[in-house]
Amino acid sequence: MKLLGTLLWIAIAGVAAFCLGGIAINRGEHISSLWLVLAAACTYAIGYRFYAKFVAARVMGLNDKRATPAERLRNGHDFEPTNKWIIFGHHFAAIAGPGPLVGPVLAAQFGYLPGTLWIVIGAVLGGAVQDFMILFASMRRDGKSLGEMAREEIGKVGGFAALFTVLIIMVILLAVVGLVVVNALKGSPWGTFTIVATMPVALLMGFYLRYWRPGKVLECSVIGFILVMASIFGGQYVSQSASLAPVFTWSAMTLAVGIIVYGFTASALPVWMLLAPRDYLSTFVKLGVVLLLGLGVIFVRPELQLPALTRFVDGTGPVFAGKVFPFCFITIACGAISGFHALISSGTTPKMIAKESNALPVGYGSMLLESFVAIMAMVAACVLQPGVYFAVNSPAGVVGASPAAAAAKISSWGYAVTAPQMAALAKEVGEQTLFYRTGGAPSLALGMAHIFAQSGGGQAVIGFWYHFAIMFEALFILTILDAGTRVGRFMLQDLLRHFNEPLGRTSWMPGVIITSAAVVAGWGYFLIQGVRDPLGGINSLWPLFGIANQLLAAIALSVGTTILIKMHGAKFMWITCTPLAWLVIVTFSAAWQKIFSPLPAIGFLAQAERLQTGPQTAATATLIFNARLDAAICGLLMVLVAVILADSLRVWYGILRGTSDARVTEAPFVLSQLRAEEL
Amino acid sequence: MKRLRRFGELILALLREIGDENAYQRHLDAHGRTHSGAEWRRFSEERMRAKYARAKCC
Numbered sequence: 066m067k068l069l070g071t072l073l074w075i076a077i078a079g080v081a082a083f084c085l086g087g088i089a090i091n092r093g094e095h096i097s098s099l100w101l102v103l104a105a106a107c108t109y110a111i112g113y114r115f116y117a118k119f120v121a122a123r124v125m126g127l128n129d130k131r132a133t134p135a136e137r138l139r140n141g142h143d144f145e146p147t148n149k150w151i152i153f154g155h156h157f158a159a160i161a162g163p164g165p166l167v168g169p170v171l172a173a174q175f176g177y178l179p180g181t182l183w184i185v186i187g188a189v190l191g192g193a194v195q196d197f198m199i200l201f202a203s204m205r206r207d208g209k210s211l212g213e214m215a216r217e218e219i220g221k222v223g224g225f226a227a228l229f230t231v232l233i234i235m236v237i238l239l240a241v242v243g244l245v246v247v248n249a250l251k252g253s254p255w256g257t258f259t260i261v262a263t264m265p266v267a268l269l270m271g272f273y274l275r276y277w278r279p280g281k282v283l284e285c286s287v288i289g290f291i292l293v294m295a296s297i298f299g300g301q302y303v304s305q306s307a308s309l310a311p312v313f314t315w316s317a318m319t320l321a322v323g324i325i326v327y328g329f330t331a332s333a334l335p336v337w338m339l340l341a342p343r344d345y346l347s348t349f350v351k352l353g354v355v356l357l358l359g360l361g362v363i364f365v366r367p368e369l370q371l372p373a374l375t376r377f378v379d380g381t382g383p384v385f386a387g388k389v390f391p392f393c394f395i396t397i398a399c400g401a402i403s404g405f406h407a408l409i410s411s412g413t414t415p416k417m418i419a420k421e422s423n424a425l426p427v428g429y430g431s432m433l434l435e436s437f438v439a440i441m442a443m444v445a446a447c448v449l450q451p452g453v454y455f456a457v458n459s460p461a462g463v464v465g466a467s468p469a470a471a472a473a474k475i476s477s478w479g480y481a482v483t484a485p486q487m488a489a490l491a492k493e494v495g496e497q498t499l500f501y502r503t504g505g506a507p508s509l510a511l512g513m514a515h516i517f518a519q520s521g522g523g524q525a526v527i528g529f530w531y532h533f534a535i536m537f538e539a540l541f542i543l544t545i546l547d548a549g550t551r552v553g554r555f556m557l558q559d560l561l562r563h564f565n566e567p568l569g570r571t572s573w574m575p576g577v578i579i580t581s582a583a584v585v586a587g588w589g590y591f592l593i594q595g596v597r598d599p600l601g602g603i604n605s606l607w608p609l610f611g612i613a614n615q616l617l618a619a620i621a622l623s624v625g626t627t628i629l630i631k632m633h634g635a636k637f638m639w640i641t642c643t644p645l646a647w648l649v650i651v652t653f654s655a656a657w658q659k660i661f662s663p664l665p666a667i668g669f670l671a672q673a674e675r676l677q678t679g680p681q682t683a684a685t686a687t688l689i690f691n692a693r694l695d696a697a698i699c700g701l702l703m704v705l706v707a708v709i710l711a712d713s714l715r716v717w718y719g720i721l722r723g724t725s726d727a728r729v730t731e732a733p734f735v736l737s738q739l740r741a742e743e744l
Numbered sequence: 745m746k747r748l749r750r751f752g753e754l755i756l757a758l759l760r761e762i763g764d765e766n767a768y769q770r771h772l773d774a775h776g777r778t779h780s781g782a783e784w785r786r787f788s789e790e791r792m793r794a795k796y797a798r799a800k801c802c
Contacts, residue, residue: 141773142770142790143794148754150754151754151761158762159800161801163802231799275785279783279784279785280768282760282763282764336789336793337789337792340792340796341792345763348762399801403801403802405799405801405802408798408799408801413798544800548796549799551797552797555797614802
């Protein structure tokens with residue numbers, strides 16, 4: 066039996082190596098998406114079985130006899146021992162946002178190879194290790210948050226920097242996801258109507274759940290889902306109506322203002338009315354779509370149309386500027402390694418882990434699944450014809466303001482596409498145009514629609530699937546906007562209460578309104594900046610978001626390394642230090658280039674300088690200010706993380722030299738009394 | 745068949761956990777209370793206050 070197991074693992078390793086090698090050396094012919102799926106799945110299996118289990122057993126020393134916080138501090142609310150598969154699904158639903166879907170789609174401009182390798186290797190050696198390590202650390206410390214652990218393990222500076230970095234990430238994140246929605250819905254009456262219709266549906270669900278059928282969340286979500294599906298059909302009707310279509314055909318600026326007004330209103334409304342019911346619905350839809358996409362890719366096995374490497378690895382890409390190193394590695398964050406996950410791994414999840422060994426599938430396994438979602442997104446982007454992919458994702462400022470000019474420019478790069486071809490495709494999916502739809506969501510929706518339509522229904526239903534995918538993305542992005550604004554408001558109120566006590570009270574309506582407006586103004590400013598940006602906004606905002614997110618991961622890995630050094634000295638510090646070193650190199654290179662590159666398409670300061678040489682108008686002055694502001698934010702993030710790293714190095718050096726306190730701050734050992742039937 | 749039913753139960757339990765229905769049941773059990781509209785509102789307000797004080801992941 067043992068021999069059979071060994072042979073099986075050798076076979077899995079062989080398949081992983083063969084598929085990774087296959088996709089790495091293949092040039093000039095289309096390959097099936099199954100190569101990517103198998104390469105990823107087999108590498109994950111090897112990583113989980115050997116590396117993660119080694120870390121769990123030898124490094125962390127997970128011990129099921131040790132009572133977890135869920136058992137020791139059980140209160141029926143936050144602390145509750147939960148079945149491992151339930152907590153696995155719960156944790157996965159919490160970490161899976163738009164990041165693993167949008168990042169790989171944008172990074173596909175380099176071809177499928179760099180992004181795929183980073184997603185697979187980055188997750189196995191970096192992202193999953195980070196999530197697992199922070200979950201373990203939090204679980205051993207009564208469910209403490211990343212900020213609290215940073216303060217305890219590294220020092221006050223680390224804790225403050227982590228909090229500040231989170232606030233900056235939130236502002237940039239909300240702006241960038243808002244921009245993704247704007248670019249997906251601009252000039253699209255079908256999409257706009259569908260998304261607008263989800264708001265009364267969510268309100269109806271809110272009242273249903275609070276007054277008519279209290280506590281019936283699943284029942285209410287089924288009704289909400291049926292109504293949202295009906296709104297997709299309603300959107301089709303609206304788009305074909307001569308009188309209604311113009312009402313829902315909005316420009317990018319109108320949509321941006323609409324989203325800002327929505328963000329402000331929604332964050333000031335009671336949670337039960339809009340946010341909570343839509344959050345339930347979007348989580349269920351998200352899980353369902355991820356499952357559907359996975360089955361679709363496996364069932365259809367579409368051929369990848371984008372090459373392994375495009376000419377844009379040299380940094381001249383139209384989707385975003387910058388070479389494959391370092392920009393591929395900050396564009397794809399959530400599918401490979403994401404600092405934000407550390408907040409989830411030190412949030413609800415550690416308080417629900419019943420047995421220590423469950424941290425392995427929950428922490429490490431959930432991240433592998435998220436990485437697999439990123440692979441699906443990469444497949445969905447790469448099944449598009451390269452010309453179509455670039456036509457959808459390139460801003461007018463790069464390829465030209467008319468469809469004919471854009472098609473000619475893209476074709477001149479060697480990726481043939483014509484304006485009539487794009488017009489036919491737009492008509493097929495019920496859109497007026499698919500040019501300049503930057504942000505990743507529309508091309509992801511096109512790819513998904515292509516895969517779903519091939520699974521059943523054919524081209525006749527491609528319009529439905531396209532708008533279903535847009536609805537699915539917009540639904541949870543709006544939830545992130547609403548919830549993020551609320552969290553930003555709490556952080557700001559917490560800060561302001563030191564200066565003005567009433568402003569800190571969450572029950573004082575003027576304080577709520579003022580702080581909500583301040584947070585919305587923060588991300589709204591960057592959203593408007595993105596809409597006005599001649600390079601499409603994504604070129605500036607997504608790298609900023611990626612850098613911020615990866616720097617947060619660097620903070621989490623610094624905390625993890627400190628804990629490992631306290632536990633074992635220098636012996637196992639390579640486990641977190643290797644991804645940490647890589648992230649520091651990648652993010653500092655990217656941030657440096659974003660600030661100081663002499664190329665205006667990359668460097669913010671060069672961009673400002675070039676604008677200064679042109680005609681000076683009010684709009685130009687704003688663009689110059691924005692470029693300098695982006696450079697300042699990038700610089701601030703670099704300084705913050707440099708401070709944390711320096712502080713961490715000081716602590717590590719002290720521990721290893723024996724001059725600093727090396728005591729592990731874990732909760733004391735208590736023997737578990739939990740019985741199997743309790744789960 | 746038994747495994748399939750077990751799998752179905754697990755999926756339902758997961759959906760109920762995500763939908764906070766399990767947490768509500770635990771709340772009722774922990775406090776020895778019975779379900780009512782007012783009880784659900786009390787529970788969900790407390791639950792949501794904690795839930796939406798944390799950022800949603802990207």
